[in-house]
Amino acid sequence: MAAIKDPYIALKFPDYRYYITTRILLAMALQFQGVIVGWHVYSITKDPLSLGLIGLVEILPNFSVTLFAGHFADIYDRKKIALTCLTILMFSGIALYAITHTVPDGHKQIALFYIVIALTGFARGTLSPSLFSILTECVPKEHYLNSTTWNSTLWQIAIMVGAGSSGFLFAAIGYDAYLVMSVLIFFAIISFSFVSPKPHLTKKDAKAPILSSIKGGIKYVFSNQVFLGALSLDLFAVLFGGAVALLPIFAQDILAVGPQGLGFLKAAPSVGSFIMAAVNVYWPPVRNTGKKLLFAVFGFGVCMIIFGISKNFYLSVFILAVSGACDNISVVVRGTIMQTLVPADMKGKVFAVNSMFIGSSNEIGEFESGMAAKLMGVVPSVVFGGTMTLLVVIFTSFRAPKLKNLHFEEK
Template identity: 45%
Template sequence: MTNTDSNKRDPFEAVRISEFRSLVTVRFLFIMGLRMMSTLVGWWIYELTNAPFAIGLIGLSEVIPAISMALYAGHIIDLSEKKKLMRTGLSLYLLAALVLVLLSSRFTDTRLSHHWIALSIYLIIFCTGIIRSFTGPVFNVILAQVVPKSKLQNATTWNQGAWLTASVSGHAIGGFLIAGLGNTGTLVTIACLMTAALLFSSRLKQHPPLNERGEKKTWESVKEGIDFVFKTKEVLGALSLDLFAVLFGGAVAMVPVYARDILNVGPRGFGFLNGASDIGAICIVVLLALFPLRQKQGRKLLFAVAGFGLCIITFALSTTFWLSFAALMLSGILDGISMVVRGTIMQLKTPDNMRGRVLSVNSMFVNSSNELGQFESGVAAKLMGVVPSVVFGGCMTLGVVLVTWFKAPSLRKMEY
């Protein structure tokens, strides 16, 4: 394809594919339901226990099985018919929502103590963590089978935009629904979203496995996926950037402290700061769908992550609300660029018959970086103080970019 042809590329080329629209709709409904559920469960557990630590155990109870099962899940995804596996995951999430509806009912509240209800919630979330290890990667595996390779960059951008929009709106709407409908009404809404996702998923075609069952033993198959990631410098570099940038540079965990104790802006200011990076990310992802990056994407990825680190340092040192908000919003814009480029690299560099295993390794990096990043922020803040810990995180992000620049030249030079 010539540069002229590339410049004339239709920004809606992936959206014009009917099956891609159905897939994105399913993912949008699913992610919105998940985010509503996480918002609701956090609120509900705090109501039951009055213990902030109990909220932290929710994430731990989900991320442990999600990470533990990820490699095996990738092996199963590569050996399975993708539509059936996706629908099984959606059905199990719907079942989990219905069980939570029962737990939230007045009938259960009069028969079980708050302690046993909380333990039951943790058990259900643990089960959803197992389901998540299979369901999360399968969406991206199907994406590569639905969309021609020439349109993967465009499809990945729209897919990331839908994910971000569903995530942000799910959190926000979840809070309003809890206030208006209560726990049970919110869970019924979540069940309706999962049901709608199941109905839309019936429009997808079957996507049979590209590997034959029994071709390799389970561990050999899993090891092949891990080996591919570590031998493919572009993929390893992109995953490492995501892992360490979020692990060290994520300032989200400290936003409540900044809002209340440093910027003195209260709950309303906290709401703006909490949504700033998401707003920036959504705006840039939509913009990139209309005006995609044309060249030197690997170099731009590294610059974006370095800029993200600088934004975190700026936020850490700021004592002015508008500057803090701008720094977080710009960090979201740069993270959105990074997200799109990383996602496209993963799709373009991964062989079709290994997508389940490679994308499951990716899910391990993503899941661990978010959860461990929150833990790291808390530990660093306790050891260094809040402001020095956030500055340290931004500096570490810059250090990771510097190491990647020299250690992964193929990522730096990559174009697609």
Template identity: 40%
Template structure:
């Protein structure tokens, strides 16, 4: 297959610019918030609460968001999502005003940050399903795997640069002006998005009762072994392997590398994942996908254990880099499974379930890591998470031979015939 097939569509290139700007802004914002909150509290549990504040609305709204996405026009819905994020980032910019700490108590500022993160969870519940659905309206089915790879690569590239720049910008220009930069990127995403025209609604059941729609979506996901297996495996691995949530603790109190070292640590997994994803455009991962996904999750657990035990900065960076590289394999395979096996009229609902399983498990993983660090100690909490990830991969490989033998070549051949 042509490794640049999806890039030959102008609208897809614009879409990648939108996704890059949004993910860059969102990932940078999360890092700046983490740094600010830990600086205010010096409590690892406060980092977990950030994740909890986002995951509560994201999970509670996810299925309803999927129903709405399947019923509405996707381009304008994405405009609304990005506009909502812009308002939140503007609020965080105002909350980080240097003079505000003199007139407001630290607790008031902290709770206000949590409130805006909570609102961001509602925005995120719509953002993922909308982006997933829009891709299918921009490129033909036969190049879904290639489009998914480029989209995921763009996501990872932004996830590299966002955290890295966040660490350096905190050091160079401070939290306040870092938030201003984030707001600027969200506005840039809006400008790019208006270059994509509105898209048709492909759902033949417009006006379907909401609970019937939700029931159909859940029934499809739980009835499809490939989708359900991939989501479950990734959810548990991310839930217990959420070591990145504790990076401010490692940077400030264990490795003693400051904000710039924090930025490098935070960017290392995404650098590894980006290299994997760019390589996968020439070396596709769809053959023996199940076995490759299980091996990737197992390797991820080993990397997290090494990172947790390391007291050397360079070893920690390498461990995080390799964790990102194998996580990139997992992400590509999961996205390819979703794109190939999801009907057009159910993309919003399936992507919402995906966000509940995988996306929200990042925040739940952050909360689990923060709570475990509070109870067990930071290093013990990270090592425990890595061990649980190993156990998950090993158990899945043993109890699910069907998933272990999963191969996506047949699905790709069928889509090529349809086009």
């Protein structure tokens, strides 16, 4: 496969640099929240279901608002919507800090945590369609593949740094780390304010009935075999392979590596994803794209099975890194499909449908993992999830031939 002519082309656009800086800061902040809240909750309850409930209470408001958010992202000022949601996320970190330091009862803290996380779910569900729609306006269409790859690469670096440092940050300053989350989002707001306003639809377009508009986005997704196949692969892989939600249990009870070890486990997928993303920048998956996608998701399922049965910390970190590399291919391919194939006036709605399924699969996957771990045991539940992922890939390879034979044109 030939390398693209200029692997840094997307980074030469100022709006894209401001946009990606915002994404980096936000990703790091949310990693701090995820790692520290997960550790905090499990330390109090010692119940895997309590970890699953974190995902559930976040996804319910996220799920309820996402489709409407996609409609609004196509007719209103996307930048204002995004800035409002970022502000809510900033104050959520302050709220977590305040709860930790003012509520002495641990179980009352958890109940209040769930409320704050539900609020962040609402904000993230509203934010995502607008943020994606703005991304497609930051670079010309011919550079979408490059911008998607850099978006994934730098996002994974942020997750890697955020997750990897969260354990050390927690060890150094304890639950004051929640304030660090808010500071990062504050700087994300400043960076995003420099992104130039992006066009939205005219008032005439805005008169379309909201339910009809949402229905149009859903119809587009389910009538496009390539898009639906890629979405389904990621949906079920994340749903059944959601071992990440159980990492506090592996860190405390199985591998016995403490919060620092949890940070490394949490960061490992991003390390692998970053390495694969760096490869994709120079050698993007433009040939045999569909087959590479199927192979990558199959590899992700195999990684989950190996991780589930591993009792060695270093093997577990390595295999999680490999799973991240596999996942990155899926992210890049699906993101490029969305940017390339979806019409401009449908991007918000279509991304909302995608976000509703893929975004929700992360949180529902966390809940499924917590419930399965409680019913089946931690290790059997992870092995079961990986096995189901393999079966989904095999099924998709037969049911979505257009996806299997997908190629992107090289630029």
